Amino acid sequence: MEDGSLNTKTGHEAHLPHDYYTCKASHAFDQWFACLTVGRQLSSYYRYGKKSDCSKHWKKYKLCMQMKLRSEESGKALMREYREEENKQRMSQPNVLDVWTLRE
Numbered sequence: 001m002e003d004g005s006l007n008t009k010t011g012h013e014a015h016l017p018h019d020y021y022t023c024k025a026s027h028a029f030d031q032w033f034a035c036l037t038v039g040r041q042l043s044s045y046y047r048y049g050k051k052s053d054c055s056k057h058w059k060k061y062k063l064c065m066q067m068k069l070r071s072e073e074s075g076k077a078l079m080r081e082y083r084e085e086e087n088k089q090r091m092s093q094p095n096v097l098d099v100w101t102l103r104e
Contacts, residue, residue: 020083021076023064032057 034040035054044052063082067075 021079023060023067023075023079025061025064025068028057028061028064032061 032054035052035057041051044050060082063078067078070078
């Protein structure tokens with residue numbers, strides 16, 4: 001690079017948005033609070049027969065608060081672990097592609 005800095009992003013990280021490893025506590029808190037609202041809970045109960053589990057939003061809010069107390073590199077490492085766990089959990093759950101069978 002012309003300014004003398006090195007690009008430390010490698011592999012798939014080069015294609016990620018610049019704020020992928022950051023966290024806004026206010027946004028995480030808003031998501032958690034929105035999950036707890038009566039409307040959201042009634043909608044969930046109507047659709048799925050149970051109330052929404054808002055623990056994932058609370059977990060993200062706590063992570064954002066922890067990141068504020070750490071160094072930038074340590075915070076990015078925390079967020080990297082969180083994102084990897086989130087992706088692993090998402091991949092282990094059924095999705096719309098599991099419904100369809102391939103015809104020959």
